[in-house]
Amino acid sequence: MAQNHEIANEVLEAVGGRDNIASFAHCATRLRIMVNDKEKIDQNRVENIDKVKGAFFNSGQYQIIFGTGTVNQIYEEMEKMGLDGSSKEEVKSQAKQQGSGFQRAIRTFGDVFVPIIPVLVATGLFMGMRGLLTQPEILALFGMTKETISPNFLLYTQVLTDTAFAFLPALVAWSAFRVFGGSPVLGIILGLMLVNPALPNAYSVADGSAQALRFFDFIPVVGYQGSVIPAFVVGLLGAKLERFLRKRIPEALDLILTPFLTLLIMITLGLFAIGPIFHSLEEVVLNATTAVLNLPYGIAGIVIGGLHQIVVVTGVHHIFNLLEIQLLERTGANPFNAIITCAMAAQAAACLAVGLKTKDKKLKALALPSSFSAFLGITEPAIFGVNLRYMKPFVMGLIGGAAGGFLASLFHLAGTGMAITVLPGTLLYLNSQLPMYILCNGVAIAVGFVLTWVFGFSDKMLNEMKISGK
Template identity: 70%
Template sequence: MSENKKIAKELIEAIGGTDNVSSVTHCATRLRFIVNDEEKIKKDQVENIQKVKGAFFNSGQYQVIFGTGTVNRIYEEVEKLDVNSVSKEEQKKEAGKQGNRLQRSIRTLGDVFVPIIPVLVATGLFMGLRGLLMQEQVLALFGLTPNDISENFLLFTEILTDTAFVFLPALVAWSTFRVFGGTPIIGMVLGLMLVSPVLPNAWGVAEGADPLLFFGFIPVVGYQGSVLPAFIAGILGAKLERWIRKRVPEALDLILTPFLTLLIMIFAALFVIGPIFHVVEEYILQGTLTVLELPLGIAGLLIGFLHQLIVITGVHHIFNLLEIQLLEKFGNNPFNAIITASIAAQGGATLAVAMKTKSTKLKALAFPSSLSAFLGITEPAIFGVNLRYVKPFFMGLIGGAAGGFAASILGLKGTGMAITVIPGTLLYLNGQILQYLLVNVIAIGVAFALTWLFGFSDKQMKKEN
């Protein structure tokens, strides 16, 4: 029997057998089970299986961490055991019925914004690279000054850095229609209508241009870079489309459904939803800025300490909305540097456990988990090591607070979002790279030292086991 086949068999037995597994799928690092009876899972037995780096319940799923590459091979063996494997979308729908209203709402928010993040990551990298190339010291290496750069080249870089944010409402409306059961292309067109070039540009109005006045009192502008108006319009538009489709004759569905959906929703979006939720968006942004501008590094201290606590609740996708707003409004993201510190610190705590323990199995788990955290993914470190022994997790929180404090004091601001720690260096090429590295060193160093001195020992591990 191959090693992976043996692991798969032991895992299914520990979860309660094939009869207890409603469905299974996998993502980049984890097997995701929906089980019939949580009480039948032998959790300690699961976590002691070879190659398992941790296991936990989240979003209605029992998730077992194996890591990239390994998870695919284990999944192939699990499929051979007559377990009901389903697509990610099918399982997402099943899991979506579980959890309380807040958990379901945050999960839905994540479903909308996660598909958009890759293009925002790319945009942030373009901003970072432009910042690097435009530094006088870098240009001097090629015998150039900023005055030597042609306007055409600068326009080309603006295409790379501005397009995603100019058409952000189209991306948001497309994804929202997709999640809420509408036709995605209708959502995209609705979003494009919100940034139509015939409307006064939102940024131009902010600089003094006049909005269009309808009915003598409703100001109408384009919604370039806005998130909430497109999100709310997407939810209502998808529901409206489904309502209309049920009521029009099938022969007229192709003509009437998109026509009525777009006609009704563009009126609602421009004259009601847009003006109201644009104000709400501004209040959210100002609230975020108020926290981030707290004096004496308090913002970094609080966010750096609390961020990973929020991550383990599974509701951290809410921050995507805030980061998108910061980038759209100011072209930078001070939130990224602070949460980078909290992520790096968990990796530092896990690294201390890996280096201090004499357990071969724990070393084999902790070393790759710490590397995963340094690449921006903390779940293996948190659920596989730090939370299991409790103290390393809290030492990581303290390290995150220390690094976040340093990030606030130094005024670090990333050019993008969604990548942190080692990959995140690309967001700080605009003259901030040394400060960014210093923040990571502080976060990792504090968490490592505290975990080494006070947070972990093999004696404690044996007691926990």
């Protein structure tokens, strides 16, 4: 096996040399390179470098998949060779100038929501733990019933599970200010103003126990607990307003006037215009999402489970973050997670079938670890390194995802959180749904594996690709 220094040197040569690298960075699994000329990249050579699990253009970047840990070492070796690495944010900034307007918009949307996902992951796990600990069967092991649980303990779990969603607008506005070039602390304050306890609580207004305030006899004003789109728009416009003001207010007054005017103007717009308008839009989006997920006979599972990984390939899957956050905030459940988990499990199984069936040592060494990563919820190595390269395994994985998604939709399976899937995702289904979760994913895995083994791959395909030079 080649040493990391040799691999880094091969990567450098295969992408057209150091003069062709505008900037480079890395994320958890991929080396992200901005190149000056795409035509100078030798794709076949890159894919045949030791430890490379796949390479592709996405979001304006040439991304080489190495996997967790390995990518850090390759990145360090490239820095030792005299290349100046950039931050991931700098590379993303350059990439934002490329692609269609829709792709750029989705990337920006993702940049806002991705940083707050870890908090929502933790909240989902807390919900799963509470569901597990309050199950009658678990309580019986300790000689307890739901009636004997300490109210203080339930209050403690409520703090763990409700805080992130109660102050969700503050998180969204903070992240939006950060992405659009404003002062994040102003975003936090604006978000907190949207959920100030002085305003009627949105949940209380929804259940009829409180009434919205009426300004000018026709503008309804409530708190925006759990709202996403109003906070996003407030953050976007607020950051741009702050930048506008800083360019025009004298430096001597900037510290006083800029935050004062930004907060005053934006909270006025947020409560009286942006909030009412975009909260209505948010309701439309949520109702449409719920309607699709509630389609009868498991149709939603077939469609979403069968197509989700295609959306991942296009790189615009971050749009689903909004939908999942809305589902969790309003219902406490995330049926979308259950379906896409099956889609990912099926791709993992298809990759596993390739790894076990092939006699080619390099492909086996690539497919088996990639399959394991996919079972942990990271499907890119499996998709781009193996399944898409031979195409049929990818298609068989899509069929497996549709089969598992069909059952998940039919049985109304829903997670308590988001962003973790397949094996780690079991933690979101501890509230008595675990057997069904295992069944749905088991079906997806079985279908994806068997179809790939029987119809989706043979070493003859590998040999044909070698002969054709692909």
